[in-house]
Amino acid sequence: MDFSQKVKDLAKRSTHATKSALTEEATKTSVVLPLIQAFGFDVFNLDEVVPEFISDVGTKKGEKVDFVLKIAGKLSVLIEVKPISMSLGSSQYSQLYRYFGVTDARLAILTNGRDIWFFSDIDEPNKMDKKPFFVFDLQSHDAGQVQELARFQKSDFTIEGILEAASTLKYTTAAANYIKKQLKDPDDEFTKLVGRQIYTGMLTKAVIEQLRPAIQASLDEVIRDRIQDKLNIAFRPDAPAVELKEKTVEPTGTQSEIETTEEEIQAFMIVRAIAGRAIDLERITMRDAKSYCSVFVDDNNRKPICRFYFNGKSTKSVGVFDAAKDEVKHQITGLSDIYGLEKSITDVVKAYAG
Incomplete structure (x- = not known):
């Protein structure tokens, strides 16, 4: 063992x-x-x-x-x-x-x-x-x-x-721990520290309150950029291929009718990068079906994380599960919108982490 x-x-x-x-x-x-x-x-x-x-x-x-x-x-x-x-x-x-x-x-x-x-x-x-x-x-x-x-x-x-x-x-x-705290809610000292580098006037209380949401948004952007950098590395020609599980037969279509698109793979890599903060990356797997593409923990039907509904002509959505296996669908306009589902994805992954 x-x-x-x-x-x-x-x-x-x-x-x-x-x-x-x-x-x-x-x-x-x-x-x-x-x-x-x-x-x-x-x-x-x-x-x-x-x-x-x-x-x-x-x-x-x-x-x-x-x-x-x-x-x-x-x-x-x-x-x-x-x-x-x-x-x-x-x-x-x-x-x-x-x-x-x-x-x-x-x-x-x-x-x-x-x-x-x-x-x-x-x-x-x-x-x-x-x-x-x-x-x-x-x-x-x-x-x-x-x-x-x-x-x-x-x-x-x-x-x-x-x-x-x-x-x-x-x-x-x-x-x-300090950085996590600032990501969630930048305090006055941190806001002043950054503010001195980007604001030329006096950092009054009103200015600090004005800068705080901008600094928090910039921190979120940095995190997204770091994740995207990792995804770009993953899609280099010399990067190892993503292993897709095909052993499960989904009721929504035969294997010959199923085509895993590049967009679905990229969405999977985003979810995998988010989930990887709470669980080993190798435990995150994907299976495709005709109507949707599913992401699981441990390739286990009882541990669903989300589904990609990308086959519609006009709209695309991501369904995220909770620990009770209830699915909530979120319409997206682009793959970057998946970053906004980070908390829901992380919560369900943590529920399966044991």
Whole structure:
């Protein structure tokens, strides 16, 4: 079983535990021990996994860390577990912070069986950072996050590599969150920053309010241009061909009557680029029929994303499904209009992502 499949199994365990695991011990058994196994550690070998590790903290004696992971005999990772019914927060962080300062570990994990928070000492040596450098949600994640999680496997574990990745992830995540916030609603400081480059007068409050929607629109345009650049690369003569699934027989026509047009392929590539922000691109597939062209997750009829209705003489439309499989049709005048359906497409893809 490869690591991504192990994560899928863990996701199912976490979802089930949300309904059934009522205690911390139940969370450990149902999710955390399988997680440690997925990382490649032998949970039955005390030379690799030590439960209830005693860590004296100052005047407090007999304080216990839920699990300690050892590599080549060295204490490498601390794991503190909370019930899956409990949200992770500052009180749990404080407990793990105390443990971190009196051990040789450079990596600490705080988890409730759904959220997994990874800490190190990037800001100050031997002092656990106040914020996790990586957060993984077992019930909601994408392929890129699974790749980052794979770094913590025993076979790939090097403290130097972990710390380098931690530093990169910490600032990349912070920057991405900031940019996402500005894409949604540019704040005054960001609007001023851009405004100074495009406006020669004084940036009064009225001017800032006038510039804000223009800056937000320009950010949307940049994102569209980046996606279009990727599509242009995909349609180069030397680019790999898009694989179209033909194994399903649609009731709307025979295979000999079906012609997949260049316009349908381009629309598929736009949807694929949008959906690729939430799910592995390879999971997005297309099947053509006589009356419409369908896009699915995992080539699965039960996971429809949208349909292209491009065969009409005067009008074209895109039908987007929701998680309940209800379809809403949107008339379009050009392929660029599909970008305006980004939220609906992303929402339904996320619903199928597990």
